[in-house]
Amino acid sequence: MAAAGAFSPLSGTLLRRRIPLHHHRRFLYIAAAASEAPAPAPTPSQPPPPARPRGKGYFPKKNEILELTCEGLAFKGKGVCKVDGSSFVLLCDGALPGERLVARVRRLRRGAFAEAAKLKTLSPHHDAVEAPCPLAADCGGCKSQSLAYPAQIHHKYVQVRDLLVNFGKFDPRKLESSDSDAVLKPIVPCDEIFRYRNKMEFSFGTKRWMKREWKEEKEEVSKGEEVETDGYSLGLHAPGFFDKVLHVETCFLHSEPADKVLAVVQGSWTDPALGLTPYDVYKHTGFLKHLMIRTGRNVSTGAPEVMVNFVTSCYKPELLVPLVDRITKISEVVSVVNNVNTSVGNTSVGEQEYTLYGKPTITEMLRGLTFQISANSFFQTNTKQADVLYKLIGDSAGLKGDGSEIVLDLFCGTGTIGLTLARSAKHVYGYEVVPEAIADAQKNAQLNGISNATFVQGDLNKINETFGKEFPKPDIIISDPNRPGMHMKLIKWLLEVKAPRIVYVSCNPATCARDLDYLCHGVEEKGLSGCYELKRVIPVDMFPHTPHIECVCLLELC
Incomplete structure (x- = not known):
């Protein structure tokens, strides 16, 4: 059980209550919006504000079309929007702070908040810039491109702060x-905000999907649709759909050599002489499923x-x-x-995996070490x-350097x-x-001549009373869980073992x-x-133009 915040539709204030873990997802967006400071009360010399057409108790209806104002960003990058004169929160994907927009109410969340679909922009958001990618608003991969980068990292910092206050x-x-004793440190920005990804995965599709622009006809906003066009498609899945692929000619996130590969494949694979067909997810026929490109x-x-997979x-x-003959003419492949x-x-x-050209792995350097990367290896x-992230982790771990400490x-x-x-x-x-990750870890240790590292395969969500007896008591624990965070069994073990320091590395600030x-x-x-006492939290922007945030947190035993 955990404390969380929920909006009261009557007061717009944060209500404290205990909720089951499996209900946390319902409150992730709300926590970020809940910490908004209330508007200052008018002084006696000021006249009261004019009456609003909608009161604080306003509650929208499903499919209702509303004019909204976006006031901030919630976790996962959805816009926190409100109707004029109402404190009711609507979360709208694609809305950015300061923007006035028209949206359709899609889902009502038990009176706490609603979700809305953006139909049209009435006036632009604050810190607006032109997105370099023409698909930025549609593919969902980097939908914040039209928000200036300093504003992006500001809103990410605010999200981390609000979640620490309301959830933590x-x-x-x-x-x-x-x-200098502030626990929450300034967010660490990313120096390169484009061409930073070393891995991209594209999908082949039987139909090319494009998003139809919202239209305004007779003072009414028509319902948006995805439209199907002739021709095969290679690109990224449309947000929320497993069967719809947006055709992508170039991507501003992966490396320039990777973009060369994408261009060659795009210009070749639909040639009828090659006899290649995309996989149909409904009929379960066809040959090509995905194109993965990794850069080392x-x-x-x-x-x-x-590496091309x-x-x-x-x-x-x-x-x-x-x-293969065409893409291997690119020198970097x-x-x-x-x-x-x-x-x-x-x-x-x-x-099964087969090597069609060259070697089965590529290499990369990180903190002075060499890592071999296969097609399915996990690598940042x-x-x-x-x-930068790993340096912060090392600094937070604070190893003495004399070879006397055990790290878990x-x-x-x-x-x-x-x-x-x-x-x-x-x-x-x-x-x-x-x-497979354990096997890669062992290979990487051998590749770098490291003999004082032992890697064990085991499910940390299913530990029992014997866990921890096969190694000495750790001096420092590094915990880098996936998005759901740590299981209660592991939390209990950490509180029992009482290691002097824990460095918690998180890709999900809500569960963190x-x-x-x-x-x-x-x-x-x-x-x-x-x-434990929370000594330091450092947000790190690993993925510009996306809502994702990493945090490095240092805890010390009280």
Whole structure:
């Protein structure tokens, strides 16, 4: 159970109550909006504001079309919008702060808030810039391109702060004190806001989908639709749809060599002479499922290395030969592989993998270490900012450097964090549920000559009373869970083992705030007492133009 905030439709204020963990998702957006400061009361010399047409008790109806004003951004990047004169919150995807817009009410959330679909912009938002990508508003991959980057990171910082206050129950005065002891540090921006991704995955589709522009006819806003056009498609899935693919000619997020590969494939694969067909997710026929492009670096020369991965429904390498011949003319391409996924599912991981050209892996450097990356390896998708992130993790861990300390790396993935700390530690123990990631971690340790790291496959959501007995008590624990955060079993174990320091690395500030609350303030319903003090939270922008935020949090034993 965890404390969370919910809006009262009558007062617009935050209500404190305990809610089950599986209900947290319903409150993620609300927490960010709930911390808005109330408008100052008029002084006696000021006249009262004029009456509004809608009172605070206003409640919209489903499919009602409204004029809204966006007042901020909630977690996951949705606009926090209100109707003039009402405190009722509507969350609208694509709305940005300061924008006035027309939207249709889509879902009502038990009186707490509603979700709306943006139909038309009446007046632009604050800090507006022209988005370089013509698909920025439609594909959903980087929908904040039209918001100036300083404004993007400001709103991300505000989201982290509000979630720490409303979910984590931390004192805002300590979070943002004026001296150097402030717990919440300024957000670390990303130096390169385009071309920063080292991996992109595109899908093949049987139809090309494009979003129809909203029209205004006879003073009424018509309902928007996705329209189907003739021709095959290679691109990104339309937001919320597994079967609709937006055709993408170029992407501003991945590297320029990767863009060259995309251009060659786009210009070749629909040639009737090649006999290539996209996979149909309904009929379960067709050959091409996905195109994955990864970019690394040659560790000797620093030159980019590109891996191209074709995911197909069966193994027919002869069909791919013409494409392979064309893309390997690009000098940066050093690897072409074929993942074969024979299931009706449309995932990009195959049951079998075949190397069609060059080597089966590419390499990358991170914090002075070399990592081999296969088609399905997990690796931070923004390499340069990952280097910044890992330095912050190392600084927060505060290893003495004399080789006397035990580090426990939870949710270690391919071992990147633990291996960067191993040279200053006595021993690193890593735990990860994915066996392939453990195998990659062991290979990376061997590749870098690191012998004081042990990686174990295990599910940290299913630990029992024997967990922790196979290694010494840790001096420092690194926890880097996926978006759902840590399971209560692991929280309980952490509170029992009482390691002197925990560095919590989070890709979801909502579940991060919840887990920090548990570790610092305890869990009353479970009879657990908190035993840590939150010393530092550093937000890091890993993915410009998206709503995603990383946080590095330092906790010390009280």
